[in-house]
Amino acid sequence: MSTPAPFPTGTILGYPRIGRRRELKRAVESFWKGDITAAELERVSAELRAATRDRLVELGLDGRGSAIPESFSYYDQVLDAAVTVGATPARFSYLEDAEGAVDLAGYFTIARGEGEHLPVEMTKWFDTNYHYSVPEIGPETNFHLASTRLVAQYAEAVAQGYVTRPVIVGPVTFLLLSKASEDAPEGFRPLSRLADLLPVYRELLRALRAAGAEWVQLDEPGLVSESLNEDRLTVLTAAEKAYRELGDDTDRPQIFVAAPYASLDDALPVLAGTAVEAISLDLVRGSLPEFTPGLEAKTLVGGVVDGHNVWRGDLTVAADTLEALRGLGSGAVAVASSTSLQHVPHDVNDEPYLSDQLKSWLAFAEQKVGQIATLATGLVNGRGSISAELAASAAALADRLAAPGVHDPVVRARTAALTADDFSRGEYAARVAAQAAALNLPDLPTTTIGSFPQTGDIRRARASFVRGDITEAQYNEFLREEIRRVVALQEEIGLDVLVHGEPERNDMVQYFAENFDGFDVTQNGWVQSYGTRATRPSLLWGDVSRPAPFTVEWSAFTQSLTEKPVKGMLTGPVTILAWSFVRDDQPLAETANQVALALRDEIADLEEAGIGIIQVDEPALRELLPLKVADQADYLDWSVNSFRLSTAGAADATQIHTHLCYSEFGVVIDAIRALDADVTSIEAARSKMEVVHDIKASGFDHGIGPGVYDIHSPRVPSVAEISELIATALGEIPASQVWINPDCGLKTRGYEETTASLTNILEATRAARG
Numbered sequence: 001m002s003t004p005a006p007f008p009t010g011t012i013l014g015y016p017r018i019g020r021r022r023e024l025k026r027a028v029e030s031f032w033k034g035d036i037t038a039a040e041l042e043r044v045s046a047e048l049r050a051a052t053r054d055r056l057v058e059l060g061l062d063g064r065g066s067a068i069p070e071s072f073s074y075y076d077q078v079l080d081a082a083v084t085v086g087a088t089p090a091r092f093s094y095l096e097d098a099e100g101a102v103d104l105a106g107y108f109t110i111a112r113g114e115g116e117h118l119p120v121e122m123t124k125w126f127d128t129n130y131h132y133s134v135p136e137i138g139p140e141t142n143f144h145l146a147s148t149r150l151v152a153q154y155a156e157a158v159a160q161g162y163v164t165r166p167v168i169v170g171p172v173t174f175l176l177l178s179k180a181s182e183d184a185p186e187g188f189r190p191l192s193r194l195a196d197l198l199p200v201y202r203e204l205l206r207a208l209r210a211a212g213a214e215w216v217q218l219d220e221p222g223l224v225s226e227s228l229n230e231d232r233l234t235v236l237t238a239a240e241k242a243y244r245e246l247g248d249d250t251d252r253p254q255i256f257v258a259a260p261y262a263s264l265d266d267a268l269p270v271l272a273g274t275a276v277e278a279i280s281l282d283l284v285r286g287s288l289p290e291f292t293p294g295l296e297a298k299t300l301v302g303g304v305v306d307g308h309n310v311w312r313g314d315l316t317v318a319a320d321t322l323e324a325l326r327g328l329g330s331g332a333v334a335v336a337s338s339t340s341l342q343h344v345p346h347d348v349n350d351e352p353y354l355s356d357q358l359k360s361w362l363a364f365a366e367q368k369v370g371q372i373a374t375l376a377t378g379l380v381n382g383r384g385s386i387s388a389e390l391a392a393s394a395a396a397l398a399d400r401l402a403a404p405g406v407h408d409p410v411v412r413a414r415t416a417a418l419t420a421d422d423f424s425r426g427e428y429a430a431r432v433a434a435q436a437a438a439l440n441l442p443d444l445p446t447t448t449i450g451s452f453p454q455t456g457d458i459r460r461a462r463a464s465f466v467r468g469d470i471t472e473a474q475y476n477e478f479l480r481e482e483i484r485r486v487v488a489l490q491e492e493i494g495l496d497v498l499v500h501g502e503p504e505r506n507d508m509v510q511y512f513a514e515n516f517d518g519f520d521v522t523q524n525g526w527v528q529s530y531g532t533r534a535t536r537p538s539l540l541w542g543d544v545s546r547p548a549p550f551t552v553e554w555s556a557f558t559q560s561l562t563e564k565p566v567k568g569m570l571t572g573p574v575t576i577l578a579w580s581f582v583r584d585d586q587p588l589a590e591t592a593n594q595v596a597l598a599l600r601d602e603i604a605d606l607e608e609a610g611i612g613i614i615q616v617d618e619p620a621l622r623e624l625l626p627l628k629v630a631d632q633a634d635y636l637d638w639s640v641n642s643f644r645l646s647t648a649g650a651a652d653a654t655q656i657h658t659h660l661c662y663s664e665f666g667v668v669i670d671a672i673r674a675l676d677a678d679v680t681s682i683e684a685a686r687s688k689m690e691v692v693h694d695i696k697a698s699g700f701d702h703g704i705g706p707g708v709y710d711i712h713s714p715r716v717p718s719v720a721e722i723s724e725l726i727a728t729a730l731g732e733i734p735a736s737q738v739w740i741n742p743d744c745g746l747k748t749r750g751y752e753e754t755t756a757s758l759t760n761i762l763e764a765t766r767a768a769r770g
Ligand SMILES: CN1c2c(nc(N)[nH]c2=O)NC[C@@H]1CNc1ccc(C(=O)N[C@@H](CCC(=O)N[C@@H](CCC(=O)N[C@@H](CCC(=O)O)C(=O)O)C(=O)O)C(=O)O)cc1
Pocket: 129, 456, 459, 460, 462, 463, 505, 506, 507, 508, 509, 510, 529, 530, 532, 533, 534, 535, 536, 537, 579, 662, 748
């Protein structure tokens, strides 16, 4: 390498790519529908990328100094890496051209499936609410450089006048996040293919260098996690091999290894011993490392601006941390976001309905870039040069900590007075007897998870109401009519425990945030959840309480329509926290208990209104599990306790359900038992009832509804298939414990497949009862 360019003093690890108004979602979905061509989609995307680069320079990043990450993705960054290295699952090989490359349509087909070809699996990305497409790797995977899209994007930036920094998931993380392909032999480990994968990365790096790239970013969060399927020594050995081999190549851009979401710990000395030129440290989640030989030759990139949350934070603390980092080695220090900013919305100033005070406490992606530019100035010109910004940040933080609502004495008194009794219900045996007498349910009771299809009509009616085009009375009557239909449908199908279908909810967390004190919701604060789907995480800024009942009216109305028991439907405290941006000025456990008490109040009112079954959903229980093993016990303790606090006020005769999905729950099965819900419905169909073995092995003795219908696909399961799943469950779990239900809510499905699937479920259940 000739005269290496220095690492930029201020940078970010990645930027939201969906567009301020979800332009990418609209363009991609239009392409899927055939309304626009691939070329038109490429044009919209190129415009988005160009606008992002321009904006990042306006906000203070160095446009010619490799500070702007090329972190765009049409759908998912892991899928991008897979198609780059030629890892097309065998069932999609028909999508490949003679060079083994797939085009844009093929790329989406791998993500979404086609006909009989199931899509690649999707699972959560570290401890975030982002979901990636899981690569499938086997001995047969023919690694080769199959896409040079990243090189083309770099060239596009150059043509725009910039020198940017291409970003790709690094080889170790890529393999750690992969699963064994269908054709792989039992026990095959994707990481065993590292030696075959590295030459492809080397070729890609050479191509980027040839195009002029000074720096490339390889994302390696796999190195911070202790929760992936390989032992630590294997991971460290792989990291050493990967970065020694890539580092020793001379014809490459300088390598920046990014390690977000926690500290690198023992992976840091490993990287320090290789030739990579820069390493990022997540100094928000992780702590400052000790002096490590080898680091003096690297640029240490301090991730001091939280990429995973929206608070403005304390810039002085960030500046102090950077100083301490500088003290660690004699090399260069730079400032960055702790993670990619893909986890936060675009712009606080794009929120017309938030108060100026709340906005002054917040930093979304644009504001965070501004903070990084400020800290970079401080690194170069000294603290004095940014004293005004440091003072403004300190003032905003002081204002936040003293604001009414952030400390509500009534809420504080309530949590302070909690005793052990508040976390426990009566004996399970007594509950079973009381519920049997109250509910009179058949063997193998059938139910659904809560939501029925959120049709375009429902979303349009809500949009009309929000815009003021229809009155509240009109909107409510529309919802009641929807509920009448859903109840009639469930009675016709023959379900035993009915639901209202959740038509009034825009989102299972945002709806609660709108009805609790201590929260605000955003108008445009979209954050990508997966592919073209996004959510608007709520802002949990203050002490939480519930001013008035809000689900009771809907549940009571529904119960008035039927003789069958209606299940009230709440979102649990852990999930509300996991899917919101949560205040960072007190332990999560304290905030979780406040939310739990707000839910407890709602449960008391539901009981009062005659609702005998109440479900408290905790799909995100597994999601917040810390990446470091040492932190997991404490998390499971407070999360389980908050669920228990929310439900322990219920009478013995009230049947408490919970529901878990979106993860594999085997590792937290003891925590699930400890929730002490009377009935737990859990995603199982998608993994062909695998979880049932864990349930049996754990001695789980409460009600359990392993899902028999994979609601992630429009496929209607046949009676025979469902019967087989029921038989598997009954082979492991006593029939007296078993409930029959789908894997999850039906909100993303259409009515046709929903009706057909539920009808088949009932037919299979009747046969099993016989
Ligand atoms: C279940 N999951 C959830 C997570 N987090 C949550 N907070 N909520 C969740 O449900 N995390 C894990 C998973 C992630 N899975 C999903 C699945 C599906 C979506 C999704 O489909 N999102 C929609 C947006 C949903 C929504 O909030 N809708 C609003 C309306 C917003 C809107 O787009 N309005 C239109 C106008 C409507 C019209 O005229 O048709 C507009 O503004 O243009 C609502 O219903 O009121 C998505 O489109 O991405 C997300 C996560």
